[in-house]
Amino acid sequence: xxxxxxxxxxxxxxxxxxxxxxxxxxxxxxARELLKESGGIQALERNTRRLLASVRMLxxxxxxxxx
Amino acid sequence: MKKGxxxxxxPVLELRKKAGNWRASKDLSKQFIFLEERMHPNAERMxxxxxxxxxxEQIRELxxxxxxxxxxxxxxxxxxxxxxxxxxxxxxxxxxxxxDTTKVPKVEKSMMRSIQGKEPFPxxxxxxxxxxxxxxxxxxSGTTGQPVYQPDTWEDxxxxxxxxxxxxxxxxxxxxxxxxxxxxxxxxxAFWAGHYGAEKLGCEVVPGGVLNTEARVLKMQEVRATAIMxxxxxxxxxxxxxxxxxxxxxxxxxxxRRITCAGEPGASVPATKQRIQEAWxxxxxxxxxxxxxxxxxxxxxxxxxxxxxxxAMFLVQIEDLETGRLIEEPGKPGRMVITxxxxxxxxxxxFDSKDIIMWSKEPCPCGRSFRLIQGGVLGRADDxxxxxxxxxxxxxxxxxxxxxxxxxxxxxVVVSREEDTDRISLKVELEPWAESRQKEVLNRLLQELRxxxxxxxxxxxxxxxxxxxxEVKARRFKDLRKTQGGH
Numbered sequence: 001x002x003x004x005x006x007x008x009x010x011x012x013x014x015x016x017x018x019x020x021x022x023x024x025x026x027x028x029x030x031a032r033e034l035l036k037e038s039g040g041i042q043a044l045e046r047n048t049r050r051l052l053a054s055v056r057m058l059x060x061x062x063x064x065x066x067x
Numbered sequence: 068m069k070k071g072x073x074x075x076x077x078p079v080l081e082l083r084k085k086a087g088n089w090r091a092s093k094d095l096s097k098q099f100i101f102l103e104e105r106m107h108p109n110a111e112r113m114x115x116x117x118x119x120x121x122x123x124e125q126i127r128e129l130x131x132x133x134x135x136x137x138x139x140x141x142x143x144x145x146x147x148x149x150x151x152x153x154x155x156x157x158x159x160x161x162x163x164x165x166x167d168t169t170k171v172p173k174v175e176k177s178m179m180r181s182i183q184g185k186e187p188f189p190x191x192x193x194x195x196x197x198x199x200x201x202x203x204x205x206x207x208s209g210t211t212g213q214p215v216y217q218p219d220t221w222e223d224x225x226x227x228x229x230x231x232x233x234x235x236x237x238x239x240x241x242x243x244x245x246x247x248x249x250x251x252x253x254x255x256x257a258f259w260a261g262h263y264g265a266e267k268l269g270c271e272v273v274p275g276g277v278l279n280t281e282a283r284v285l286k287m288q289e290v291r292a293t294a295i296m297x298x299x300x301x302x303x304x305x306x307x308x309x310x311x312x313x314x315x316x317x318x319x320x321x322x323x324r325r326i327t328c329a330g331e332p333g334a335s336v337p338a339t340k341q342r343i344q345e346a347w348x349x350x351x352x353x354x355x356x357x358x359x360x361x362x363x364x365x366x367x368x369x370x371x372x373x374x375x376x377x378x379a380m381f382l383v384q385i386e387d388l389e390t391g392r393l394i395e396e397p398g399k400p401g402r403m404v405i406t407x408x409x410x411x412x413x414x415x416x417x418f419d420s421k422d423i424i425m426w427s428k429e430p431c432p433c434g435r436s437f438r439l440i441q442g443g444v445l446g447r448a449d450d451x452x453x454x455x456x457x458x459x460x461x462x463x464x465x466x467x468x469x470x471x472x473x474x475x476x477x478x479x480v481v482v483s484r485e486e487d488t489d490r491i492s493l494k495v496e497l498e499p500w501a502e503s504r505q506k507e508v509l510n511r512l513l514q515e516l517r518x519x520x521x522x523x524x525x526x527x528x529x530x531x532x533x534x535x536x537x538e539v540k541a542r543r544f545k546d547l548r549k550t551q552g553g554h
Contacts, residue, residue, distance in 0.1 A: 039106075040111065041110075041115060041116060041117065042113075042114050042115070042232075042236060042268070043114050043115035043117070043118075043229075043232070044115075046232070046267055046268065046269065047229075047267075050267070
């Protein structure tokens with residue numbers, strides 16, 4: 001993340017990319033945990049998978065390697 | 068660039084702050100009123116057993132809480148709703164029981180028509196969000212008059228597909244299904260939400276948009292589609308085209324095993340359902356929804372002769388046709404007044420749908436606690452009419468026509484008045500192979516119609532294929548008395 005959070009236009013605008021990346025990672029962890037806890041209830045499981053797809057878009061847009 | 072907003076007046080701003088951005092309360096003990104320790108044995112056949120098996124008493128609590136929330140939302144954000152409620156002397160906070168909700172004035176389609184075209188253009192002041200938040204435009208089919216515009220936010224659209232996920236999962240759709248949608252997607256909401264609901268379940272969705280009927284059938288065969296959605300009329304007509312123009316026998320030559328119908332009451336009319344099932348060799352399910360409401364009901368795999376109301380997302384109230392009294396007892400038909408709890412851009416609060424429905428006597432063996440409406444939508448208040456002093460539902464005529472195998476799928480009913488006497492005529496088509504049986508069919512038809520509708524008809528037979536065919540909503544019932552000025 002260091003390379004993305006350098007001295008570019010984001011830093012000048014006061015956007016903390018490192019913090020954003022951490023929050024996105026937390027979101028991902030929470031969603032993965034939710035998926036584990038969903039107990040096969042489709043309304044939870046399928047919506048969580050969509051949430052994870054959105055998290056992946058956030059990661060792609062931050063220049064991170066989604067995993 | 069879209070311009071305009073909800074046009075709020077200063078005193079409402081406080082309420083708007085209170086209504087907030089529709090975020091859930093952080094106090095989960097108040098929000099989450101139901102948590103079963105054990106799942107229902109049929110839970111795996113439900114999209115969301117948490118809500119679908121919730122005890123009725125707790126559903127009522129949930130409904131009251133959600134009704135108050137959407138009422139406050141509409142009051143604080145839309146001038147149209149606020150003026151309507153102020154005229155009735157109602158303010159947020161005054162609705163303490165579900166019975167109180169019947170004091171909330173109903174909204175009719177004509178009221179929606181009269182405000183659209185005004186600012187914020189084109190929706191008028193029913194809009195509850197800034198125009199910039201509207202992402203979807205749809206409109207009603209215009210069957211009953213000038214089409215009504217329906218704006219939705221992205222979140223509303225998620226809600227639409229969520230409601231469809233309940234429907235499709237209950238009807239046995241799974242991620243292994245390949246769903247073909249033989250419908251010309253356009254400004255109507257029809258099957259857009261079905262498309263995204265199926266996608267949400269993990270199904271593979273094949274859009275059959277601009278193809279003609281033959282091309283659609285061939286594409287379904289080519290990709291081995293396992294499920295389709297359409298109006299009952301069009302689904303029947305597709306099977307006819309497959310057989311007569313392409314020489315295919317759908318049950319043997321195609322892979323369709325499940326069909327979801329919408330747009331017309333046909334899939335809840337027993338004889339029509341049976342015709343579709345036999346034509347396709349597939350299980351046929353009904354679903355009822357509407358552009359201005361949402362996808363509010365569904366038939367489940369048990370097929371108990373009725374449809375579940377999604378009571379976690381909608382409040383369905385049935386009113387007596389003459390007195391307007393709320394009907395809670397089963398078996399008594401009345402007019403549906405419906406509220407969608409979670410649709411935000413253009414809320415649907417106590418909408419007079421003019422659908423005639425009745426509660427079912429029996430609970431469904433599937434285990435869902437959501438109540439059933441018996442026989443689906445029985446008709447439209449506009450269509451159910453007195454002929455020669457007898458109350459007539461056009462679906463009863465359809466059930467008779469389609470129970471006679473010698474008759475084609477199409478028919479037309481015309482009611483007129485001559486010298487103060489009602490006349491009812493029925494046009495039907497004989498199947499080409501049954502032309503020699505016209506007299507026999509006529510007698511049977513007259514007898515069955517008298518038995519089911521208590522009326523005598525003037526019946527005429529027309530060449531097969533000559534009556535109008537419909538792809539969207541069929542209009543087979545014509546009451547000329549309304550234009551003759553004598554009714």
